[in-house]
Amino acid sequence: MPQHPTAEPTKAQIQRWRKYLADEVAEGAIYRALAEKKTGQERQILLGLAEAEARHESHWRTLLGEHAKEVSPSLRRTMLRFLALHFGSVFVLAMAQRSESSSPYRNDKDATAQMAADEQVHEEVVRALATAGRARLSGNFRAAVFGANDGLVSNLALIMGIGATGVSSAFVLFSGIAGLLAGALSMAAGEYVSVRSQRELLTASRPTQVTLTAAPNLDLDANELVLIYKARGMSDEDAEHRAAERMGLFTCDCNPDFSLNPEGRGEELEKEHQELGSATGAATTSFLLFASGAVVPILPYIFGLSGLAAIIVSVVLVGIALMITGGIVGLLSGASPFKRGLRQLAIGWGAAAVTYCLGLIFDVSVS
Structure with a gap:
């Protein structure tokens, strides 16, 4: 039940309560927006979450009384609401899970114990919904992210190593293109053999x-x-x-x-057979995914940059891409997108630094 204030709230309380109120309004809108795109039980669950947020909203409005002035929600919740209205639910739910897990109500005496308990339950509910979405998305999407990431890291390391030797920019560009094609073809060949072998194995096992x-x-x-x-x-x-x-x-x-x-086992094997898809399709997808990442490091050379400037721009572009892919992986895994992005960045730049140092050792430039 909403608490009724017994004394005039302080300025700090009013500011804090207004923030809570704005966030509760935003969270309710997020869940209602997601529910509009769902049907059946999932829709009912999201509407149930929205109703709970409305109860929390009522609590803060009661405490604020005449001070219940609407304020802007936090940047995170504003972004979540925008994503919920315009995009899919998997990433929104993953981010909402993190928001629910960081609720301040457990340490705020102005929030009721029931509200704190609600937020704990909400985290688990959103976690379950997000997990179902991750399961539907993670296979192909994870392959896409990691395929592109492989191209980013391997080709950046290659051109950094080649560039550090002092060869011409044209040679670095040629090496980058060769690395793109070699890596993409290797990925495609490996995926083709893998899927083809699995299909043959299932065919041999089918009753x-x-x-x-x-x-x-x-x-x-x-x-x-x-x-x-x-x-x-x-x-x-x-x-x-x-x-x-x-x-x-x-x-x-x-x-x-x-x-x-x-x-018996026949229908199950047939389903697995269909889910594998074609070996040619898998190979083509792997080629394109790797190439999409591998082209980023050589973009500066394609547009005519050379020397140290090209290396710096390449490192920056790949760094941005690694932060994006790492952040996406973090969202899918329920971890901090920023921390996962930094981890990807450290791995990619670390590999590039090693090959760059190796290239400096084999300096072939003419003084």
């Missing part, structure tokens, strides 16, 4: 229809079909049930669930 063609001629007393179903992982009773069904004998009082799936 055939031998049970349909051979059943009429089998010995009823030495039913070999039982061995097939046991080999596919069924228990003795379930294998006998399936074999009796195939032979037209329905006298086995076993597990009837297997009758719903004629070939």
Whole structure:
């Protein structure tokens, strides 16, 4: 229940309460905006969160009384609201999870214990919703981010090493293009072989229809079909049930669930087969993803820069890209986007620094 103030609030309290009020209004709007794009249970959950934020909003309005002047929410919540209105929900939920986890209510005596508990529950609810979104997105999107990141780091390290030797800018550009093509083709070839091998493995593992063609001629007393179903992982009773069904004998009082799936593991393998996609498609995607990252370090050389200026611009461009890819990975994993961005930046620049120092050792410039 909202608390009623017993004394005139201080200026610090009014300022703090107004901030809380603005943030609660923004959070409610965020959840309602996300709910507009959802259906079913997920929509109801988001609307439930919005209702809880409305209760918290009412608490602060009651405490503020005549001082309940609307103020702007924090920059984080303003950005979240914009994203919720115009983009997908996965990143919004990931950021909302972090906002809920940093609620100040547990340490603020002006907030009720129920409100603090609500925020703790909200964090877990948003975590669950974000986890479901991450599961739908993480496979392909994670591959895209890491593919581009590989191109960024490897080609930056290559041109830094080559550039430090003192060779001409044209040679550095050629090396960067060669590195782009070599890395992209290697990634594509590896992905093609990997997907093709997995598809061949699944094909070899997929059950055939031998049970349909051979059943009429089998010995009823030495039913070999039982061995097939046991080999596919069924228990003795379930294998006998399936074999009796195939032979037209329905006298086995076993597990009837297997009758719903004629070939047991077959449908599961077929689903895995379809989810893999084509080897050619996977190879093409890997090529493009790697190339999209690898082209960034050589952009200064493409536009005519040379020497130290080209190296500095290349390092800055790659640094920005690494912060972006690291931040995205951080959002998907529920970690701090800034910290993950810094980690990616340190790794990429660290690798480039090593090859640059190596290039200085093998200086081939003519004095």
